[in-house]
Amino acid sequence: MQKIAILYQAKLPPIKNGIQKPMKPGGYADSGADIACELEKNGINVVTPVNNPTIENDLDWVFPDTKKGIQDALNKGANTFWLNTVLHKNHDIESFYNRNIEFVGQMPSQVDVYDDKFFTNEFLRKHDIPIPETEKISIDNKKNYILTIDFPMVIKPIRGRGSQGVFLVKNRKELDKTLEILFSDKAYGNSVYVEKFLSGQELTITIMPSGSYKVNNQEIKYDKPWSLPAVKRTNHKNGIAPYNGIVAVMKNSSVVADSELQSKSIRKVCYQCEKAGMLLNIKAPIRIDCRADEKGMYYLFDLNMKPNMTGPSRPQRSNQDSLTLLASRKMGWDYIDLLKNMLKQTWRFPN
Structure with missing residues (x-):
């Protein structure tokens, strides 16, 4: 019988090649609780951190994605882990691969590679998948970079989340100002990328x-x-x-x-x-x-x-x-x- 524990993100992922992936406030505990509540309502066995979780409290339903949190779930009988969290190489869940457990979600080692949006775009482009023109800008060359993409363009974090930290810029002045803000804030690391703005649907x-x-x-x-x-x-x-x-x-x-x-x-x-x-x-x-x-x-x-x-x-x-x-x-x-x-x-x- 499946006994499911939902994991949420408890801490920032490690910096990868100078790039930081930002953390969603609450670490996806909200959607994790949504999943757990829906499963339980429909008769599916869900393991929770507390014995009588309340629908108002997200953290009553989900375990932190740390070694302790995962072990706590195992101690409560979990045999299936729903990886509703940001994964990466050497994530704590990898320490439990030798257990007799199942997973819902991606493999951490794959996410570590493909969460780099610039790398993934270039990888897909090489396989003849249509990707807009892109170029990388680092903190080291932010004042003397040369672009071949025409304005308007979109500036994005390399390991971003949805549209957080994404901006449309219409000229060099707007781009330089946005770069200054993004690099001084340090929320996304030392590099970002820009891509050609597409005006359609x-x-x-x-x-x-x-x-x-x-x-x-x-x-x-x-x-x-x-x-x-x-x-x-x-x-x-x-x-x-x-x-x-x-x-x-x-x-x-x-x-x-x-x-x-x-x-x-x-x-x-x-x-x-x-x-x-x-x-x-x-x-x-x-x-x-x-x-x-x-x-x-x-x-x-x-x-x-x-x-x-x-x-x-x-x-x-x-x-x-x-x-x-x-x-x-x-x-x-x-x-x-x-x-x-x-x-x-x-x-x-x-x-």
């Missing part, structure tokens, strides 16, 4: 790993990664989709209409996202943001190895559908269906 596409899924009450086997219906992003602020910690995605996102989902351009970009999932050998859902240029051609511009999995499992969280859940509803899945299908993709180490 923005989509978010969730890619599910290969495996067996329950769809419309039927078991379907997918031999390779596959895409959920594309979600359209609207109401951008200064050209950038607002960070979902400030604006709930339900207020600025909706599944693309059926007629458009079948269009050649969207079918093509979904195929490219699926190809990316296959190249990265994903073990759990990833989220890929895409945007069209002025001619309507879509480019992949942001691959997220840990999409948010918030959901309306508690009264105070009724508006917290994630982008992946919005897409899932188009499949006929509600929150528990999405979570159950993710649970079907558990893996053991080595795999």
